Amino acid sequence: MLERPATPPPASPSKSRLVSPSKKKQRIPTPPHAPNFEEFWNVHAVNTWNDEYSPQKPLMSPKKNRKALQEDSDSPSSSPKKSQSPAKKTRAEMDAKKDFENRKHNLVEDFFAELDDKITENKIGDLAALTGGVKFVWSKTLNSTAGRANWKRETTKHRNLDGSITTTQKHHASIELAEKVIDDEERLLNVVAHEFCHLANFMVSGIKDQPHGHQFKVWGKKCSDAFGHRGVEVTTKHSYHIDYKYIWTCTNDMCSHEFKRHSKSIDPARHSCGVCRGKLAQTKPVPRKQAGPTSYAAFVKANFATLKQEMAGAPHKEVMAALGQKYRDQKAKGELSVATPPAGVEDMAKALEVVTLDSE
Structure with missing residues (x-):
């Protein structure tokens, strides 16, 4: 016959009950002023009391609020996508x-x-x-x-x-x-x-x-x-990766949506992202940077009018020939220095910074 232990085993700890949060709406406490006090009828005092004890809710635009929620999230999908430039074909x-x-x-x-x-x-x-x-x-x-x-x-x-x-x-x-x-x-x-x-x-x-x-x-x-x-395998659907000739990507890191087209039908200056209204940038093919004017073009622009006045009545062909010869001579002597005109407002402002006006 089995004997019972002298000391009974300890009771299992009771599970803690989860207390549901209160569903009562927060209310502003009643001001301590009675109707017989002057502060009770003072609008400024009442508004001050309400502002002090009202539950505060941070004001935030929907876009910033959505961004903050994505930053606080631990899910991998909340991390911004980095646009990758397509690899060039060999x-x-x-x-x-x-x-x-x-x-x-x-x-x-x-x-x-x-x-x-x-x-x-x-x-x-x-x-x-x-x-x-x-x-x-x-x-x-x-x-x-x-x-x-x-x-x-x-x-x-x-x-x-x-x-x-x-x-x-x-x-x-x-x-x-x-x-x-x-x-x-x-x-x-x-x-x-x-x-x-x-x-x-x-x-x-x-x-x-x-x-x-x-x-x-x-x-x-x-x-x-x-x-x-x-390599033939017939299925009920065509599931192929389409090689689009042009791709535009949203510049917003939180979006990075791609717009693929077979023709150059999207103009970033006129069109924007349909998801977040962000700006678009062409990523395939990467647009070439526009090269500035050549030294000869700048030389012609700076000296054509003067040389044409000196050779008044001469045909355009002779003026251009003389201009070309002058360009070659100055280039050979190392005297070629052409000031390229400023391209935009910022360059013009930088150029004006070095101009000093002397008062008489």
């Missing part, structure tokens, strides 16, 4: 892209013929033969997707002399390809295979209401299995 990458541009048209036709031969046994080519075959259109305005398959079936009925009716079907098929999205061979093969599955779904399987349904996935698996060694 010479090899530029040559590879140029080579792809030269042979992409033949590559599309050859690969589509391979797909039609191995996957559908040339059924798509035979069905579209009456309309000239499947057409490939390279589009500069197709930006929402990498490719798009278009198909239309035209049915014609003709009554023969014996009363019978002959039905003829023509299949109009085309594939649109986005020039600004498809920029390498592997991406081109995947887009063509994807659009080929759409045409096979429409023309061979006869399915028009389920573009990415079960039968599309069956065609996609056949293409992936047959051409997987060439």
Whole structure:
């Protein structure tokens, strides 16, 4: 028989209860002045009491308040993003892209013929033969997707002399390809295979209401299995990184939002960030700095009028020839010193600082 211990074990400490914060609104304490005192009726005294005991709320603009909350937050997402300038393409990458541009048209036709031969046994080519075959259109305005398959079936009925009716079907098929999205061979093969599955779904399987349904996935698996060694993997969506030619970045460190375009359609002097209204700066390609006027241009600007007066009546060609000879002579002797005029208001102010006016 087990004996009970002489000293009972200590009781487990009770858990502390969390006290909910008071939901009562803070109120200003009642002033100590009774109606029979003069301070009770003094507006200045009442306002002073209210200002002293009213709960203070710091006044802060929404922008500064949002910035303060982000600085106090410990989450990684609150740290400002630093805009990174895009890396410049190497010479090899530029040559590879140029080579792809030269042979992409033949590559599309050859690969589509391979797909039609191995996957559908040339059924798509035979069905579209009456309309000239499947057409490939390279589009500069197709930006929402990498490719798009278009198909239309035209049915014609003709009554023969014996009363019978002959039905003829023509299949109009085309594939649109986005020039600004498809920029390498592997991406081109995947887009063509994807659009080929759409045409096979429409023309061979006869399915028009389920573009990415079960039968599309069956065609996609056949293409992936047959051409997987060439990097082809047919999925239900195009998920490609688009190489935009121009990128503008918000200069606000708390925003750093990027605006990507295929053309130079954003003017930082006229447009601002749509997220925080900050200023925009072009980051791809980095704009070149404007070079100042050359020494010869400054020399012509400073001496042309004087030399033209000295050679009054001479043709412009002779004046410029004499001006060029004068420039070369002074440059050879080391006497060339041209004062470039100030470019802006700040430079003009700096120039005026050294001017002293003597009173008579």
